[in-house]
Structures are given as C-alpha cells and as structure tokens.
Amino acid sequence: MSELIIKNAAVCDPLNGINCEKMDIAVKDGKIVESVSSNADTIDAKGKLTMAGAIDGHTHCAGKINVGRLMSPHDMRMNPVNGLSGLQPATSVTRAQAGYNTPNTFALGYRYSKLGYTTLSEAAISMMAAKHTHEEFESIPILDKWGLTLFGNNWQVMNYVRDEEPEKLAAYLAWGLRATRGFGIKVVNPGGGEAWGWGKNVTSIDDEVPDFDVTPREILVELAKANEDLNLPHSIHVHCNNLGKPGNYETTLDTMKIMEGIKAARDRQVLHLAHLQFHAYAGNSWREFESASTQLADYINTKDHLTFDMGQVIFGPAMTMTADGPLEYSNARMLHSKWSNKDVELEDGAGVVPIVYSPKSFVNSVQWAIGLELALLVDDPWKVMFTTDSPNGGSFVNYPEAYSLLMSAKKREQIIETLPELAIDRMVLPGIDRELSFYELAVMTRALQSKMFSVDTIGHLGIGANADIAIYDIIPDKIDAGIEHEKVKQALSATSYTIKSGNLVVQDGEIVSSPRGKTYWVNASGRVPSEINEVTLKDIQNNFRKYYTVAMSNYVVDDHYLPNPIEINTQEA
Amino acid sequence: MQKVTLTLREKNRIPIVADSITPDNFAGLSDRDIEQIPVWHGNSQVFLGDIFEVVVDGSDTAENVVIEINGDVSRIKRIGQGMTAGEIIINGNVDMHCGCTMSGGKITVNGHADNWIGCDMRGGEIEVNGNAKYYVGSGYRGDTTGMTGGKITINGNVLDFLAEHMSGGEIHVKGDAGLLLGLANNGGTIIVDGDATMAAGEMKKGLIVIKGTVHEMLPVYREDGTEEFNGETYRKFTGDVNIRGKGTLLIK
Numbered sequence: 055m056s057e058l059i060i061k062n063a064a065v066c067d068p069l070n071g072i073n074c075e076k077m078d079i080a081v082k083d084g085k086i087v088e089s090v091s092s093n094a095d096t097i098d099a100k101g102k103l104t105m106a107g108a109i110d111g112h113t114h115c116a117g118k119i120n121v122g123r124l125m126s127p128h129d130m131r132m133n134p135v136n137g138l139s140g141l142q143p144a145t146s147v148t149r150a151q152a153g154y155n156t157p158n159t160f161a162l163g164y165r166y167s168k169l170g171y172t173t174l175s176e177a178a179i180s181m182m183a184a185k186h187t188h189e190e191f192e193s194i195p196i197l198d199k200w201g202l203t204l205f206g207n208n209w210q211v212m213n214y215v216r217d218e219e220p221e222k223l224a225a226y227l228a229w230g231l232r233a234t235r236g237f238g239i240k241v242v243n244p245g246g247g248e249a250w251g252w253g254k255n256v257t258s259i260d261d262e263v264p265d266f267d268v269t270p271r272e273i274l275v276e277l278a279k280a281n282e283d284l285n286l287p288h289s290i291h292v293h294c295n296n297l298g299k300p301g302n303y304e305t306t307l308d309t310m311k312i313m314e315g316i317k318a319a320r321d322r323q324v325l326h327l328a329h330l331q332f333h334a335y336a337g338n339s340w341r342e343f344e345s346a347s348t349q350l351a352d353y354i355n356t357k358d359h360l361t362f363d364m365g366q367v368i369f370g371p372a373m374t375m376t377a378d379g380p381l382e383y384s385n386a387r388m389l390h391s392k393w394s395n396k397d398v399e400l401e402d403g404a405g406v407v408p409i410v411y412s413p414k415s416f417v418n419s420v421q422w423a424i425g426l427e428l429a430l431l432v433d434d435p436w437k438v439m440f441t442t443d444s445p446n447g448g449s450f451v452n453y454p455e456a457y458s459l460l461m462s463a464k465k466r467e468q469i470i471e472t473l474p475e476l477a478i479d480r481m482v483l484p485g486i487d488r489e490l491s492f493y494e495l496a497v498m499t500r501a502l503q504s505k506m507f508s509v510d511t512i513g514h515l516g517i518g519a520n521a522d523i524a525i526y527d528i529i530p531d532k533i534d535a536g537i538e539h540e541k542v543k544q545a546l547s548a549t550s551y552t553i554k555s556g557n558l559v560v561q562d563g564e565i566v567s568s569p570r571g572k573t574y575w576v577n578a579s580g581r582v583p584s585e586i587n588e589v590t591l592k593d594i595q596n597n598f599r600k601y602y603t604v605a606m607s608n609y610v611v612d613d614h615y616l617p618n619p620i621e622i623n624t625q626e627a
Numbered sequence: 628m629q630k631v632t633l634t635l636r637e638k639n640r641i642p643i644v645a646d647s648i649t650p651d652n653f654a655g656l657s658d659r660d661i662e663q664i665p666v667w668h669g670n671s672q673v674f675l676g677d678i679f680e681v682v683v684d685g686s687d688t689a690e691n692v693v694i695e696i697n698g699d700v701s702r703i704k705r706i707g708q709g710m711t712a713g714e715i716i717i718n719g720n721v722d723m724h725c726g727c728t729m730s731g732g733k734i735t736v737n738g739h740a741d742n743w744i745g746c747d748m749r750g751g752e753i754e755v756n757g758n759a760k761y762y763v764g765s766g767y768r769g770d771t772t773g774m775t776g777g778k779i780t781i782n783g784n785v786l787d788f789l790a791e792h793m794s795g796g797e798i799h800v801k802g803d804a805g806l807l808l809g810l811a812n813n814g815g816t817i818i819v820d821g822d823a824t825m826a827a828g829e830m831k832k833g834l835i836v837i838k839g840t841v842h843e844m845l846p847v848y849r850e851d852g853t854e855e856f857n858g859e860t861y862r863k864f865t866g867d868v869n870i871r872g873k874g875t876l877l878i879k
Contacts, residue, residue, distance in 0.1 A: 125769065126769045127767070127768040127769040128766075128767045128768060128769035128770035129769065131767065390870065
C-alpha cells in the first residue's frame, strides 16, 4: 500500500536514545519500517528537527469543555494566538474553526495537529456522560484519543473501600472502564466531590467523607492497589485534595508518600500527579502565598514511583474546568466570575469558571513561575510531563510559548523583570538557569507519555511504531534556543509536516488532509474472576434500581460509539 | 472625497449579512469593484451589485469616503461593522448589528435601528434619528467587556438592556429606555432624557443619568446626597452595593 520515506531528518527520539541525529525514516501502511521500495513518496526534511507525534497526556478536549463553550460564546471570537485561535473559515479540507480556550471540536483536531500533536488523553470522563465524550471524540479529526474515567468520588468505590472488598473494587473498576470505554483511573479531589454534595469539602487526606466513613487516603491507596491488580497500562491519575489553596503542598506531599509502598504491575510509575503547579503552594493565606516547588522537587528527586505534569499557567484568559466542584465554587466567589456547577448523581461533580491570569497579579505571577520551577528543579525529565492542563492554565495553542520558556533562561528573565516585586520574592525561578534541550523537550512531550501510559506504538520513531511524525522548521545544531527563543517558538507553533498514521496531515503549517482518528480503551475484565464479577454486577444493578435516574442499558457505551477502537486487553499484557 | 451611493434594488425578506459595507472596504474602489464584493444572502453568496445599484463619485482613502444607502435595509445586517473611519448615512430602517465593533468614523441612521446597534463599539459615532431596539451599545454574548469608547445618540426610544457591560464611551437616549439599562456596567456614561425601568443592576463603575421617571428602582443602591449634572440637581445613588460597586446613578 502507501509508502513514504523521510530523508535527511534530524531525528530526536529519546525512547530509542537518538539525539538529533541525521537519518531517514521509512513508512509503510501507517507504520515505521526498516526500508521501503523505490516507488515510495519522498519528503526531504533538509536537516529539520523531527520527532514522534506529540502526546498531550492531560487535556480537557471532550466532555466538560462543552460547559465552557456554553458559558463563553465570546470565546469563539478570541484571537490572541495568530493562526491557532479565533474564527477561521472552512477550506476544501477543513471545517470552520472558532474559539480559543474552548474551540470547536474541529479546531481542536486541526490546531493540535499543527503543533505536531497526534494523540490526546482527555483528563476526565464523567461516567454518566461517557457517551457524549465519545461522540465528541468522534468529531475531533485526525488525532487519536483516549479518556481517563473518574472514580474518586464514586459511591460504589467508596463503599467497597470502606467494606474492605478489594476484589469487588477491582471488578467494579473493570466494569466502569468497559462501561465508559475509558483508558485509566482518574481521581479528582478524592472524597471532596462527594462532600461538596453537602456543601462541604475535605481539607486533608485524613478527613472523613460525610456518610461514607472513608478518608481520601483510603480511597487513593485502594484505587492504586486495584489499578495494579488489574494491570492497567496507566497508573492512577490523581488531582490531589486542596487544589489551588495556599499551603496545599503538604497535602500533595502526603499523597505522594502514601504511594511509596505500592508495587507497580508494569514498568512505569504507580502515581501520576496532575497539574502539580496548582498543588505546589506554601503560605497560610493568600497574603503569605508563595512557591513550594523546592519542597516538592526535593522529594520527587529522591523517589521513582511517580510522575507529574506541570499545569503551566499562561498569562491571559483561560477557562478552568474540573470535576473538583467545591474548588470551582471558591474560584467563582473569589473572582466574581460566572460559575457552572454539575452534580453527577452517584459519581462526582464538576465546575467551570472562566479566569484571566494577569502578570500584574502577584498570585498569578507566582503561579506562572511555579510550573516552570517544577519542570526545571526536577532533574529527571522522565518524571515531568509537559502540560498547561489545557484550558485550565491556558489553551494548548500556547504550548510553544511555554516550550520556549523552558528552553531559554533569557526569555524567563525578560518576563520576570516585568512582574510585581512581591511576586519575585515569593518564587525561586529567578535563581534557575537550566535550559532544556530539544531532547529533553521530546521526553516531556512524547517519550515519557509512551512509557507512563504503556503504549509502545506511539511517542517514538523505532521500527514498528505508528507513523505519527512531526517535522519542525528548525535545524537543531544551527540554533541556540536560549537566545533565539522567539524563532524556536515560531517554529514549534506550526510544523513543516505532521504525519498521522502515515498520512500527511499538515504541510507548511496548513492542514492538507483530515483523516479520522482512533479511540483507545482498556479492557481489564479478563483480570476479574467470574464469580466476583457476578456479585459485583448485582451491586451495580442494585444501585441502578435504587439511585440512578437512568437504566443500566442506557448508560453503558456501546460499540457503535467507537467507530475506530483500539482495545488494550490487560490479560494479554 | 469619495461618495458611494447604494440604492436597494428590491426589499429582501431573507436576511443579508453585509459586514463588507464599510468605508475601509470601499476606499479607492470603482463602482465595478464594489458591485463584485460578495455578501451572504441566507445561505447563498451573492454580490453587492445584485442587491444595490452602486454609484461611485471620486476616489479617496477611508476617512474621506461617504457611503449613502437608500431604501429599506431593515433586513440587511452588520452594515458598518468594524469600520475605522469615514461615514455611512442610511436613509431608511436598518437591521441588527449596525456599527458593531466600529472604532472610528460616523454612522447616521435616518430611520429606526434594530437590536445590537453599536455593540462592542470601540470608538467613532452613531446617531439614530428614530428608535432603536434591544441591546444598544452592549457587549457580545458571554463577554464581560462591552462598548469601550465612542458615542451613540438615539433621538427616539430604546428597548431593554441598553449598554449592557459598557465600560467606556457615551450613550445619549433622548426618549425612553426599557428594562435593565446599564446592566453590569464597568465605566462610561449613559444619559436617558426620558423614563427607564429597573436601571443599573450590578454596576461596578460609570455614570447613569435618568432625567425622567425611574420605574421599579432596584433596591441595590445607597443614597448619597445630591449631585449637579449639566446645571441640574439630581439625587445621587451609589452601587450596586451587592457587588461593592462604585457606580453612580443620578435620578431626579
């Protein structure tokens, strides 16, 4: 079938230990192969930086983002990033695009592709809304997707944790992943979402969840153990308690420490901490607010059981959206902003609040610094995933801005100079002169994701990998990213070529074709003994009869919601 | 000086979106060129020449372009959207979003205006010698910043939600205003010569003067003595106290 050869590429492929070496890449039938025939189409990369397609391991691209769209019709016209935001009319290949923080589904697909991204991990599938999430996945063109299913405030989970029934817990999780066609276990403010149903929250991992007689600590540990029992490809993916509160770094440290004893079923972390920036605050009040990135980085540098993502803040308008209902209520009150709240029956809650991160605000400036500090203070890039928690810290279209901040101390210095003095006192960023290389950037945006989600066909360019390739208009050995940071930002904002499963989708920053992406899901039911499965199913049916407003038959995501599925069976692995 | 006269050939029932009718777009163009500017008529694309008879006299830069529109354009939207200079004179009624996001120049409507005239206005001037409907000089849906500059004068009455989210500029209504004028304002000046109902909720900043009667005054303002405005004495109210607003509402 189709053959392609990319010649003279400066390949940066950390999983195969290749650091910007000139080589050719052969592609056949959507996979990377040893060699191709002389009839193959040729792309001359002319020494340009070539990496595997990037993977956004924590983004809000389907589901809750719709609430953001409903709340911000004006977002449609926002155009702060030229070429990657605002209204763009349809072309012969693309559908019409609109928006910035909450772009339409088509714009999501096209704009991520222009940045060289080929796979997205939706950070939170609300179980009851899973059908809708998959419908949205289907309308995001080009990219492959998967989603992490929310379990941290689920009644049945908390009941099994309290009753010390780990087998049933694992059976329920396997059922839940299948019912939602999810990829992994997401935990958001464990226990806090349920407490919010009573107008309360939890403030440490040892607070009791009202009426359930469990603590966030127990929920976290039991879910982590079940995660490994089921041999899931990803670890538990945790949004800690106390997000966004001064002094919350202690809760974050506690969460990391309780996972030290968990044994990983695979060669990966046992805990992924989402958007760590929002959990790295010291001080007892907003007035005393300061960065706690040193405290967290010191711990992370000595341990190997966890990974985290940055949750970098980008100055300007953003849209916070999370399953952390109580947090969004306090955000809305503090910012005098619009507020949307969701209560998802027996499962969790959610909230959406627009926000503007201002470089004039001392708190926002320190937040901006913390994301960068965490990425730069943690020595091993294989623990740091690059994100802005899009669109919570800022829209994904700003990734190149954040890349160039990580790669240039000079650029950071120029921005720090303009920030409030109080903010500069409360951050540690001014003392950090580390600059990331393209190799380290490739780790944080591609290679690490392949490892932490245990998907060995993406995130690298070795033989047998999916032919997801991004070629940027940079000659790596002829540029000093520390000085020419603006040039780096421009080049990383629009690929020369993006190739998705062997198809050329972006050429010179323009979409040239728009194939459909695939959806990954994890089938762990083979790890559950059938007798356990039967009793658990009875409990589930009982819950549907007693509490849910929908019938179980209308709840489960059927096959036809995933026209291009990739099933990962944990029995086989 | 360049004068462009557009005369409507036939009144349309299906709306036309004519955001291309601006002095900026017409500057230096001949009648042939202008006739070939595309516009949307419902879901199909047509050309200005299909809709209007176009007569051009002279050729000049945008600030010296005067566009005169004759005929009932009450189903032609977005005339003058985003204009930065020059002048548009509309001899008839005009449809929604006229002068939306304009930042300079002047629009005169010798007739009635529909909803959203001057919404998101940044500068320039609009004068309506008739009535206007809802959301005069308001912000775009969802946005918290509406009109930030310029001046709108309505010589007749306006309906509800005048100047929602206004944060700069000036609006003068010589007739009456409807419900909830100046909602969630954050600056600017609104003067209503006639009556108004439930004026100025959630106001953070700005000045609203109502010379006629205020029906159903919202109970969210603190009375703060009296204040002179243009030689007349008014009762002064400050608020909206619910959101610790510092807006001023002057009432007879």
